[in-house]
Amino acid sequence: MKPEPELSLQDVEDIVEVIHSNFGYDFKGYARASLQRRMLRVMDTLNIKTAGQLQDFLLGTDCAFNYFLEHITVNVTEMFRDPEFYKIIRSTVIPILASYPIIKIWHAGCSTGEEVFSMAILLHEAGLLQRSRIYGTDVNHVNIEKAKQGILPLEVMKDYTHNYMQSGGVHDFATYYSARYKQVIIDKKLRSNLIFAQHNLVADQVFNEFQLIFCRNVLIYFNKELQNKVVKLFYDSLAPLGYLALGSKETMHYTPVKHDFATVDKEKIYRRIK
Secondary structure, eight states, X not given: OXXXXXXXXXXXXXXXXXXXXXXXXXXXXBOHHHHHHHHHHHHHHHTOOSHHHHHHHHTTOHXXXXXXXXXXXXXXXXXXXXXXXXXXXXXXXXXXXXXXSSEEEEEETXXXXXXXXXXXXXXXXXXXXXXEEEEEEESOHXXXXXXXXXXXXXXXXXXXXXXXXXXXXOSOGGGGEEEETTEEEEOHHHHTTEEEEEOOTTTOOOOSOEEEEEEOSSGGGBOHHHHHHHHHHHHHHEEEEEEEEEOTTOOSTTSTTGGGEEEEETTTEEEEOO
């Protein structure tokens, strides 16, 4: 049996500092236990046993760090994830968005774009996509490049179709993509008003004003201080009466701006009221 990699919390601190100093990515506000687990998974995959070896690997080549970044950031996503959530977006939020001449939406931490494509479908079915701009951002540039391509594995489309139907979809889901061997590509018309770009929630600032912001299952990986900072960024990025959608395990209730939002639905959808 091969020995397990070893990485103390102090080792994590040291590696976070190495990453910040050499690559400009700031993981200082990430929850340490979660970061430690993800670093250990990477080390095990690469057969790296010590913190020193991990640092040597990171500083070896740009490709090495890019590999690390791709695997250390959270990339769990799927189309129409949590169908009940999308059902509420469809029935409650989209009719309000229809009142705006230009609709601007931000998916923060969009991973490889599946939830951005989901929102594009909802807007298309409401006749609103052509006057919408959906911004998908992620700290991981590899994710962004994948999202721009709009290519997904064919094997997941059965589950995505089920999610779509459970969310209230009534059209033939297969019309939204073209199958090519073991992959599918999302219809070009759905992707025409999508803008994917790298953005770091830790370090970057407001870049537009939005009527709706999604940041689902990202805050849970941040410590309390960084959570508060990011939520304030979302507040500053929202238009008056704009909506903020969080993940099922996240909440506004313990943030400094909690009184500036009203709860729209138990699916963790909030509306800016101040």
